[in-house]
Amino acid sequence: MVLIDDYWSDNPIPRTTCVVIGGHGFAGKWLVFRLLKLRKWIVRVADSAQSFQLDPSSHLDTALSEALSSGRASYHSIDVTEMSQIVGTIEGSSVVFYFDVGAAYDQNFYTSYMNIVQGAKNVINACRECKVKRLIYYSSADVVFDGSHDIYNATESMPCPSKYKDNWTELKAQAEKLVLFANDIDGLLTCSLRPSNVFGPGETQFMPFLLKQAKSGWTKFIIGTGENISDFTYVENIAHAHVCAEEALDSRSVAVAGKAFFVTNNEPMNFWKFVSLILEGLGYQRPFIKLPVVIVHYILLFGEWVQRELGVSRHNHMRSSHYIVSLASQTRTFDCAAAGEQIGYSPVVGLEEGILKTVESFSHLARDSLYSEYGNVSEQSKADRLLGSGKVADILLWRDERMTFTCFLSLVLLFYWFFLTGRTFISSSALLMMMVAIVSLVCSFLPSNLCGFSVPIISPTYFKVEEPLIKDLIRNVASLLNGGIHVTRLLARGEDWKIFLKAMTYLCILRFTIAWHMTLTVGAAIGFSFTSFFIYEQYEAEIDALAKVLLNRMKKLMRHFPVYVADSSFHRGRCTR
Template identity: 55%
Template structure:
């Protein structure tokens, strides 16, 4: 067991008591340690799963801890809560134990999570009883009364535990909390549990980083539901303050506190999406504005889950986290913390507005820089205009002049009717059209030259499309031709199953279109040409984001399909063989 800065002699002072903060290097633990050190009444033993203590001098909690270790007011202990003997060594001689999350459980399987959260709590309780510790305060979560299927409005501590939880961590937290409360008043140990709701603040490793990551990927432009659902959030310093109040209440042996759980919030319910918007805008990101129906999002994740199950892939922590986020983001979740105000004499010391401002300032390194857009290839024109060549074609399809665009559209509709709907064969339709064009052009040329003594002027090619775009398009056509030859060669030699699947699917859909849906496909292409580019120009960033998400999902699905092929048939195995 690693011990840094241990100074047991400091605890001999009659005016100072010794406490243990389990999970003292976690988000809640760091601020709780800072609060305890600021009181000057405690010798704090910081216990965590990290092998060694790594301090960031720029962070306020770490700077205070460094000074406290130097003065003997604090010490650091490596602790594995699954090891009962090490728990005993850390807790022995202390008067109070604060239990917070000891490690980041994201990505852990059920067994490890259970051993850390539930078995770990059992070991701590037994150690407290054996070492005659007087008080145990457990930091839980408001999620223990939330099952994801119903709203909670002004929920009180009388709410029961759900029969079934939507995510594993909430289930395990509920089990751990129940163990702590059940252990109250056994062998002189007094216990209580706190249930903070949606903790945020400087040093946050979950809420704010997750939001920033989603904003950078484009997901945070979407509002799940109507955006009117209310939520309670709790600033981190208020959580630490609540722990101090709980310990003082237990120290006073208040009967109404021991063995009870208390909701802890900022007592300022706010719309969930308004809170998210304030944080994102403060960091320079766009606030969410596209509303998605909850059922659509739910069925989307249900579809992904079904695909995973059909492929024999179990649900991972990322899928569970996404489902839990959807539930929190679309449901009302407000809690009544009047019991904590009355019994613990708790009241927030930092307002919600002040907490948001401090959080934004602490995450300035996450702010959106000027280069984030990642789409800087088209600074002077829209991407749709660039793809269409920036000439006459772009002006027509992007409806720069409504009358002109409508005229071209009307002509193309007539041609579509002439070739595909009139009932004539394609050859006869072409012949009739060429004959009509020849007569019209001959007559126009003869009349203008004889009557007005003028020649027909030809429009310069750049009027329709920029020369650079034409050259680039020709280069792409040549590149596509070479790639096609390479694909045909790979298919003939059977080298790459990825190419085989892509080609087979493409050829199948091409066969369907040519055989049965050619007329429909041409008509749809005509309509889409005059609508899709215009829409894309208006919602360019949103569509690009959706495209990235779909491509990422398709790549993941393709990877799963390829993984089921025999090892000798995969491209990777062939390269290894070579």
């Protein structure tokens, strides 16, 4: 925990004023804290909230509270789409640090455009009107990423792509261009900072998303090969970079003004190693199952189709799921040499230390935390009930990965043995039984220890069938036969048309399956069994809602078919004339 020094005792109020627009957001808070720590600024914190509550347990909020009470800081509520409010806030200041205000990923395009692009235009015009000397924009390294190609040690000379796959990144790129283009107009000097994969205590996008997926069991999957390298930026380093950029603009304006700089921890790391360190630190399982990117894209396409059927539009989200998959599966590293040479930036917190601080700050959300929700832990899912809540449920719901993989591999081998070798079913069964007999015979003659390896002894009890098991088997077979006889009688009497239609449907499907696609059906059934129940458990509510939609549509279609109602006298054997 960071302790707060007595920054404000016996020190006069500084006369230099700066404004941090978006200063109550994630990265903005850390910059405000660093500016107050320097003891040379009067800091105006501007954000969209009408009022805000300070957390006494946060050292950032505690520092701000002390500054507010001493007059070294003030809070201003602004709407960046209203230029008059911006002018009233920044008037009399010499420096403006601009973080996007209220630009969340889950907003629609118009709102995001107004907050990011139009907000940047208004801030620039207000700075020019108020004769502000320096404007520093908080951008993103994503502005040079097209969502398709890897990036290796990119420098600032790398151009922005002509087309983006992500609306949020495109708007950020437009805002950055506006800020850089405004350099040296009416005496305003500007520059832009481009951090990559920002993380740290209080982060509101990546960490909550990651922990939500971890609780759902999805973080066991690695998207792609898992070999992609990424650059990360700890949030304190971002605050330090803004201070460095302001000092560089003030002293060496010609070399810095009008330029953008990549800002990272200068420690590229395997992306999935970074994720694993975060998850393991919070008690969750690290990713270990690799999924091809193509399969993930198809799953996302299916999910988007389901959302459209449920009436949930993806156009309300500024970050594309496919773009996020690209960020997690492709290499993206950046060269920060220019930031070091031109603005004097170097990380003040290392990557390993930053990860430890981040994990500590989210400890209340750890898997074994006392603050975790208890209600959902013991709640039985519908998929679990459908599978009987036994060993089959544990296997098909991926609760025991080793057992699941063992069963899946065994079924795949049996599928190959009986369906893909070209032999008949009887010959495959006979050959398999012969191989089992030979292996059992050989094992019976082997010593218990062979060349240092212990040989398992097959107990005769493995070949013994318990009497209750035989009775249960006979009872089940008899029940099936009785049920089949009962259904046959109903069909023979012609009294239940629903059963007749069901029986005909089942027989037609069985005939089609056996005659044409038996091998394909069995193979698909194996894959379906090991994926469908797991997916259903994760998205029970959404799938149930989709099923209701499809069922209602089927009912509407059935209304258009003519319904034949037979005369009851026909069933009694009488014919009315």
